[in-house]
Amino acid sequence: MKEHSGTDRHSGTTPVLEIDGLDVRLPEGRAGRPILDGVSLRVGAGESVGLVGESGSGKSVACRSVLGLLPGGARTTGEVRVAGRDVLSMNRTELAALRARRVSMVFQDPRASVNPLRRVGDFLTEGLRAVGTPPAVATARALELLEAVGIRDPKGALRRRPHEFSGGMLQRVVIAAALASEPELIVADEPTTALDVTTQAEIIRILTRLRAERGTGMLFVTHDLELAAAVCDRVYVMYAGRIVETRGTDELFDRPRHPYTAGLLGCTPSIEPGAPAPRPIPGRPVSLAETPPGCAFAARCAHAVPRCSQEKPVLARHGDGLAACHRADEGIML
Amino acid sequence: MTRYLVGRLLGLVAVLFVTSLVVFGAIHLAPGDPVTFLLHGRPATPEAVAALRTQYHLDDPLAVQYAKWLGGVLTGDFGTSAQFHQDVADLIASRLPGTALLVGYAALLVALIGVGSGILAALRPGPLDRTVLIGTGVATATPSFVTAIALVSLFSVQLGWFPGPGGTPVGLSQQLYHLTLPAFALALTFAGLLARVTRSAMLDELGREHVEVARARGVAGRTVVRRHVLRNALGPVVTVGGTMLAGLLISTSIVETAFDVPGLGSLLVSSVTAQDFSVVQAITLLSVAAFVLVNLLVDLLAPLIDPRLSLHGEGSS
């Protein structure tokens, strides 16, 4: 597949994914503020990167933009580059090739992701066949991957229908399908949220193992900061369509610089002896209709000063990563 | 599955049994003596009366009458037509091909127009969708005899493209040519209904996540529509389409009358007018049988279209 395009010559140095100042706006009247406001993020080759935020933060829109899937009627500025090529300016054929070969997506609910009327084998090989892989080759590849994700009797599984699988097993199938095209990047949008707690850990284990073995980059989208920390090398925290903080997982946990990140960490319950009781973040997320002039988080922030609600903070280097907070330097205590 | 099938077949037999009771009993609903009713103004010669009493077993107790009549029906003996002095089964056999051709033609039109415009409306939101919606709204509110009048006045009288009512075409192509307006008149209402069902089934499927997943995997738009949207919308379309086939069968009597097509429907109507009771009985019974059979076939087809249904052991509710 590498001979397909020249941009791969730099694949050692070019990140697999670079989002650069991405704005996504709905048509006038349907939303007050942009869904995404100057989002920038990168995923290096083979790197695992988390994108964390509450529902409504824009994380799903951001990760879908990687595949060129945008809300109807949306206007965009900025760039989304996969292996150096801008997705937003691709034509239909280029987009299809991108989706079929370079980037795969794993969605939240496996039940909803797989056409219930078609056989599992059909689902697994569909992406490959779409780009002209001979059916026999595609089937062999599907068998190999079913084995890799731990499905017993892969041959029989190919002929079965989705409703004959449990949710966890079906998500394994979805992961196998995502890996089938040997993509450079996997975008996983809350891949365990719809599953039972017991199967969640298994799915995460399979996903991280296979990704690491194959050196595939991953953008892991979740609302669960703990989960992101367990899976990712680096984490981006989103709030109201903006990246508010990004840094390596360890530092993020030890010393978050943005009060929102701190708040997310503070509301995770812990069973450690002597751990403080979880504290929820007061208030509610900013809706699409609202356009706060300053920091979008100011209204819910315990550390807000008058400047916060007047002037938007920009992402700036604090420690090893970036944070968008006027008081990031002051060393907020959790 | 077997239990389900047996249950459904028992239900079908029950419906046919009740229908046969109604069809048989109707004769006794008539005011006055059944013979007077059956004579329908013909001279009551002793021979005629005796013949009728024998044909309808009127001298036996009611239960025996029913048993004898049912026995005849089950062996294909529907009696003799008072209007045509002909064996009812033969009469029906001679009229069946015309009706079958008309219903088949109309069914084809319903499928093509209904499914086609439904798909188009679902895939092209905006003016086209709105046009289809309004068009189908009017089509479903237009009874077939109104369509018949409109088609005749436009295409036969004004433009002269197609023949009007009547005429005895020879050969299949001539027959089809003559049946074109009747088939459209029969099809329009049903096509409008099927278009709406198709459209909303397609829209339901278009909004499903697995459709977006397929697009996210680089499957071409046309392929996604064919393999995931159309294929999944097929269930309701086939179910409704099947019940429509039964509806077409019933509505032929109106269209055949409007266009003077010599078929079962026009035979039924003329038999009612002539109070040719054995013919009415036979056609009613056969129509209900066809109606429930088609519905059963549609229900049996459902698990083939949606394999999830076969798990539960029953087709549809």
Next chain:
Amino acid sequence: MTTTTSTVPYRRPGLRRLRVLGQGPLFTVSVAVLVALVLVAALAPVLAPYDPEALDLSSSLVGTSADHLLGTDQSGRDVLSRLLYGARTGLLGPLLVVAVSTLLGTLIGVVAAWRGGWADTVLSRSMDMVFAIPGLLLAILLVTVVGSGMTAPVIAMAVAYTPYVGRLVRGIARQEKARPYIEAYRVQGWSGWTVCLRHLLPNIAPTVFAQSAMNFGYALMDLAALSFLGFGVQPPTADWGAMINEGQSAVQQGAMLPALAPSACIVLAVVAFGIVGEGLADRIAKRER
């Protein structure tokens, strides 16, 4: 757990639905059409310029003129006057069908839902039976024995429409019965009939009413079809279906109005009933959300 943002489809057409026809000006216009129809039926003797049954063979098939706004039919009768009078039989038949089938269907549906058990089984199976026999066939069978006229078609259609109402009522009554408030009344010692009459029925009435409006349109079509076949309203009484039947031969001679005018009336009435029924059902669905 909210999942609203994580499934932003890039296209969500499922929301558009069939609603377009049931809202806004179309609904208002349809209500106005129905009101006008009722007024026309009531005031036909005042509005009609001629006696609808007065024959005048000397002025057969006269086109539109100042004397005859819609021309005359083959027997020289004024088409407009016949149309106006036709609204009477056109509305009366369906009204009877809908009234009887709604009453009967509601009764059967509520009893089946409320009693459950064998009563439900017997009633539901019986409705399935009737459902399996098409109304038009039932009417034709009845006409054969009773003879032509309004009686047989109206009885047959009322019977045929009952299971439609019955199934609908049974479904929503079962849902309603499962709601806590019904249980609360029962616990307070109210009798089943009282709870049914005072709480269950008023709550399901709007849905039944919306369905009845749609049934009205269908019944109008079916009865007109029977009149067209010559089994319903008998000549010389003015009726839209019968007028189309009589006007058929005139169409062949190029005189469209005697058949097309009643055709347009039928379509207009059925469309209006459909839109009003759909609109009402929509409004109820919205209110319950």
